Amino acid sequence: MSRPMLSIVIPVYNEEAGLATLFARLYPALDALSTSLGESYEIIFVNDGSRDRSAAILREQYQQRPDVTRVILFAANAGQHMAIMAGFEHCQGEIIVTLDADLQNPPEEIGKLIAKMREGHDYVGSIRRKRQDSLFRTWASKAMNRLREKITRIKITDQGNMLRAYSRSVVDAINSCKEVSTFIPALAYTFARNPAEVIVEHEERAAGESNYTLYSLIRLNFDLMTGFSLVPLQWFSMLGILVSFGSAALFVLLIIRRLILGPEAEGLFTLFALAFFLIGLALFGIGLLGEYIGRIYQQVRHRPRYLVEAILEKKE
Ligand code: UDP
Ligand code: MG
Numbered sequence: 001m002s003r004p005m006l007s008i009v010i011p012v013y014n015e016e017a018g019l020a021t022l023f024a025r026l027y028p029a030l031d032a033l034s035t036s037l038g039e040s041y042e043i044i045f046v047n048d049g050s051r052d053r054s055a056a057i058l059r060e061q062y063q064q065r066p067d068v069t070r071v072i073l074f075a076a077n078a079g080q081h082m083a084i085m086a087g088f089e090h091c092q093g094e095i096i097v098t099l100d101a102d103l104q105n106p107p108e109e110i111g112k113l114i115a116k117m118r119e120g121h122d123y124v125g126s127i128r129r130k131r132q133d134s135l136f137r138t139w140a141s142k143a144m145n146r147l148r149e150k151i152t153r154i155k156i157t158d159q160g161n162m163l164r165a166y167s168r169s170v171v172d173a174i175n176s177c178k179e180v181s182t183f184i185p186a187l188a189y190t191f192a193r194n195p196a197e198v199i200v201e202h203e204e205r206a207a208g209e210s211n212y213t214l215y216s217l218i219r220l221n222f223d224l225m226t227g228f229s230l231v232p233l234q235w236f237s238m239l240g241i242l243v244s245f246g247s248a249a250l251f252v253l254l255i256i257r258r259l260i261l262g263p264e265a266e267g268l269f270t271l272f273a274l275a276f277f278l279i280g281l282a283l284f285g286i287g288l289l290g291e292y293i294g295r296i297y298q299q300v301r302h303r304p305r306y307l308v309e310a311i312l313e314k315k316e
Contacts (some may be wrong), residue, residue: 004093005039007042013080025103026099027068030110037114040068042093048074072311073309075308080162084162094167097166106201123167125161125164128200145221152186154189155195158197166192180305233289243281
């Protein structure tokens with residue numbers, strides 16, 4: 001395989017039901033693209049420790065198209081972003097496109113991203129034209145998006161969407177990062193000098209189940225805020241200062257009241273409400289600190305980020 005122009009990186013986790021359809025649409029789309037542009041491509045599938053037949057299906061596909069297919073098989077599940085990371089470390093293209101295996105991103109849209117990259121951008125994200133997800137999910141992710149953007153200064157309109165193109169220089173910068181838990185599009189955004197976004201079509205998951213729940217959506221956003229910014233900590237210390245001033249004022253007020261009106265024993269439940277509110281704040285602060293400490297802990301353990309069982313590729 002000579003150095004291809006275009007690398008497609010696809011993480012695969014328990015996708016046995018949808019892979020055949022993916023192949024049937026992905027390869028013709030890329031073949032058409034490469035004839036019209038005269039550019040070569042490679043597809044890198046990263047099997048993220050699937051517990052179904054995905055690995056076997058990828059092996060078969062590699063036999064079918066060894067000229068343009070490479071397969072990385074993980075020994076265990078390491079998460080979608082580590083799978084993409086492994087793909088990045090092994091890809092050779094000048095333009096690298098990531099895609100979900102579940103066909104929620106139509107492979108026919110890859111050309112649109114490439115065209116935008118050709119205009120001189122080093123990172124092209126995509127926005128799904130019509131989200132097929134439920135109304136609540138769309139709303140929830142919009143609201144969290146806004147908060148995250150405020151905190152991290154990372155502008156990604158449609159963060160749940162992995163159909164994105166990166167230049168070689170951005171991918172090289174990502175490869176030099178040793179983070180154990182990260183979110184690739186956000187990391188790329190911090191390295192990109194000239195990012196852009198295009199609108200693409202969006203489809204219902206072709207088959208199988210989504211691996212993400214509402215809980216993991218919240219988790220992801222929390223990870224983004226603590227992983228890419230110290231603002232939550234700073235906000236929390238500002239809040240601490242405000243609360244201290246408030247309680248100092250209350251203290252002075254109570255002293256004066258005591259001197260003028262004498263001792264009091266009422267207002268017991270107001271006191272409870274106040275105390276519980278402050279305890280709640282303190283617990284939130286401890287939790288927030290824990291998030292950062294957890295990140296530091298993961299990082300200092302220096303465990304391998306993923307374990308590769310096998311790599312299928314044609315030797316040059
Ligand atoms: N994925 C993965 N490892 C995981 C979870 C997911 O490689 O631990 C892959 C999955 O096969 C798919 C992509 O990441 O190609 C996105 O996953 P999914 O469709 O479940 O997420 P959603 O589209 O619901 O955000
Ligand atoms: Mg999906």
